Amino acid sequence: MVKQELKKLGLHYVIVELGMVEILENLTTEQLALLKICLLNSGLELMEDKKIILIEDIKKVIVEMIHYTDELPKVNYSQYLSKKLNQDYTYLANTFSEIEGITIEHYIINLKIERVKELVLFNEHNLTEIAYLMHYSSVAHLSNQFKKVTGFTPSFFKQIQQKKLHHIS
Incomplete structure (x- = not known):
């Protein structure tokens, strides 16, 4: 599901594991906001706070x-x-x-x-x-x-x- 959302946004990933994603690009504020929305719509949450x-x-x-x-x-x-x-x-x-x-x-x-x-x-x-x-x-x-x-x-x-x-x- 996460891979599909990343693909929709045109983002390239190195790793997609349970609870972790490594993206090649540096995300813009807009891309980050879109990613958060897409994940929320899929029932997932983006955790940024270390x-x-x-x-x-x-x-x-x-x-x-x-x-x-x-x-x-x-x-x-x-x-x-x-x-x-x-x-x-x-x-x-x-x-x-x-x-x-x-x-x-x-x-x-x-x-x-x-x-x-x-x-x-x-x-x-x-x-x-x-x-x-x-x-x-x-x-x-x-x-x-x-x-x-x-x-x-x-x-x-x-x-x-x-x-x-x-x-x-």
Whole structure:
């Protein structure tokens, strides 16, 4: 879709990847405005602010780490993010907090709890296995963090969700 929009505008690109485009030409203000409009009409957004782009990269790495890899990194998250994004972690953390209004740690915790919710509801693993998969030091640690974020224990959360499903069917 992005390639088509660039072609319509007569722009030549070097790279078009998920979340990134490198254009050969220096864009005029008019071309940039047209590109923004074309992308918006296609349901996409042009991100120019380097901090916003960095935040999206941080989120992408965290989501990939928690949702799409079988094994979480053996190093701590700060080292993993710093290495993956080739940036100083303090800079990443400060920029993330400034833009998002929440720390990277809280963002990770919230995403991990969302993943735990999925795993609890899919019923493929018991809580001990989930704690291990999500790199919690113990079931108690997982349960405490889950309750702090959701207000429920994992088992009570599961009961509530199952009752909701029974009422729907």
